Amino acid sequence: MMAPRSTDELLHLVRQQGAIARGNGRAYGDSAVSATNTIHMKHFNHMVSFDQETGQLIAEAGVLLADVIEAFLPLGWFPFVTPGTKFVTLGGMIAADVHGKNHHKDGSFGAYVDWIDVVTSDGSVERCSKTENTELFEWTLGGMGLTGVILRAAIRLRPVTSAWIEQTTLVADNVSHAMELFEQSMDATYSVAWIDCLQKGQHLGRSLVMLGEHADAGSVPTRFRKTPLQGPAKRRRNFPINMPNWALNGPTVRVFNACYYWNGKRKPKRQVVDWDSYFFPLDAIQGWNKVYGRRGFAQFQCVLPLSHAKDGLNELLDAIANAGSGSFLAVLKRFGPQAGKFSFPMEGYTLALDFPVNAKTLALMNDLDRITLQYNGRFYLAKDSRMPRDVFLQSEPRAEDYIKYRQSKGAPTAFSSAQSERLGL
Amino acid sequence: MSKGTVLVLGAKSDIAMAVAHRFAKDGYDIQLAARQADDLEASCTDMELRFRVKVTQHDFDALDVSSHAGFVDALPILPSVVVCAVGYMGEQAENERDVEAAAQVIRSNFEGPASILAELANRFEQRGSGILVGISSVAGDRGRATNYVYGSAKAGFTAFLSGLRNRLAKKGVHVVTVLPGFVATKMTEGMDLPAKLTAQPEEVADKIFNAVQKRRNVIYAKPIWWMIMMIIRNIPEGVFKKLKI
Secondary structure, eight states: OBBOOOHHHHHHTTTTEEEEEEHHHHHHTTOOSSSEEEEETTTTOOOOEEEETTTTEEEEEEEEEEHHHHHGGGEEEEEEESSOSSSSSSSHHEEEEEETTHHHHHGGGGGGGEEEEEOOOSSSSEEESSSSSHHHOOOOOTTTSSSOOEEEEEEEHHHHHHHEEEEEEEESSSHHHHHHHHTTTTTTSSEEEETTTTTOOOGGOOOEEEEEEEEEGGGOGGGGTSSTTTOOOOOOOOOOOOGGGGSSSHHHHHHHHHHHHHHHSSOOSEEEEEHHHHHOOGGGGGGGGGGGOOTTTEEEEEEEEEEHHHHHHHHHHHHHHHHHHOOOOOEEEEOOOOOOOOOOSSSSEEEEEEOOOOHHHHHHHHHHHEEEEEEEETTTTTSSSSSOOOHHHOTTTHHHHHHHHHTTTHHHHHHHHHHHHHHTO | OOOEEEEESSSTTTTHHHHHHHHTTTTEEEEETTTTGGGOOOOOOHHHHHSSSSSSEHHHHHOOOOHHHHHHSSSOOOSSEEEEEEOOOHHHHHHHHOOOHHHHHHIIIHHHHHHHHHHHHHHHHHTOEEEEEOOOOGGGGGOOOOTTHHHHHHHHHHHHHHHHHHTTTTEEEEEEEOOOOOOGGGGTTSSSOOGGGGGGGHHHHHHHHOOOOOOOOOOSSSSSSHHHHHHHHHSSSHHHOOOOO
């Protein structure tokens, strides 16, 4: 892996072919790994300018989301879209066109990108936006770094009056009920559901639906009201050891899920939560992945179109419950419409799960692939580490156009990742 | 409200940049000094955006010792803390053949840093306050065949810092000696360093920041280096001369 320090060094590396840019390594699979030419973007981490009037930030691709929040939340600005961790780079968020809990209302990260500078296959830096070089712009959003190396971008932040979120928790008896709650909550800025995946029958998809709104300065807990734009100081904890592989099995996950569910049900329906706990609960525990032991874990995330979502989700959850391979975190979310050429979201429901890696869960994930295809769903490449090529191509009629675009630009030889090789992109 | 001003000498190095970030994060204004300081423009803007402190850039040539007094005069404000990260490793093989190259290494690691810190020390002494941080090296703890030119210059610098600390101890001025051990930086890129003994620049910066707050005297980036160097220093010369380390 090379970490260039100047644009010239970067251009030199791109000319070596087979290149893929890597940010902070938070994709779950092999999206940012190349067999021969992985380009670490850690030295391209400068913020260039910030416009206090419009909330536009210009920054290099290696800048972390955490740093953006740290720099601009105290001034009353917050990113429009945040994924599940703040330890991602701007380049990574653009390449995966990440979504957050507000996708149904605000769309994905790409909707707040004004322009991108991309190093393309001929070694030139091209600026692209909604009005300029539009094809490159549209394929770069969600294009998994395969159009070129994202060098810098202009993104917009949203004005906020506090660092706090007012959270409302609703209890859903099953997945259909959860969907009803989502449909009734389309006006909520943030919405997400946590599912207890081990429930069956009429409780299949029993879940807590959590809605959120940016809190006014006046709603901030009294202790913090003097500095509403500052969250409480937090200690990051380390997860100490790799848990043994047997530690996460049906019963332990069942107990965890039950505790989580009853705890959520018991808590007051409305509470005010600081931004870090609300958006990035897992970031508080460094190395949380070690809970899955040395063999690690695999992620599965699909989206099903709205019309098929109810049947499809029931079938997916049924397969998971029957396999008894409970997932620690099963997350359900309503997506709004998606404009991007290759972005993951589409109007419908997305289900995200993670499993400890073993033969049983890998087989289960193949079943989940099949069910997703059956209901015309598709898969999130930022989380994929194992999908077979035929499943991917079947799920993505858009891949053909992307491949054609890449070919027309000489991109297939210039840019490739282990994932793009595996999936035939 | 600024907590003070930190002057970082040799600001283009990875450790220097991490140190600047660490102090800026805590609310210190920063003066970045290096040759061709214009290249530091992007870093200045970046740090001002991130930390909302004042960051300025200053042309500084450690080897041009006659310019040092003028350099300090020209600073917009006499800093409260100085961190000297000036250094140059060179190639040992070349240093053995080429007197000029060896002299360059010795001047970069000893003469230049000592000269600028001497200048600043006198001004701090006059003011009766200030902290001087010199980044030296564990290579200065004992000369080894693989890098003794660099090591001997660092040994000189370590002794200089120690003497300066002794002289200024009762004058309100404190001196911190930093012996980082292996650090993953531009200087060591491509070297095969043992991961457990190698610190990230941010770790070193944290250590330096804490050492300044607590007025520590001598610090290593990773505590294990104290142990390693104690052993290396105590190997009898008769044995040491035959070792390959």
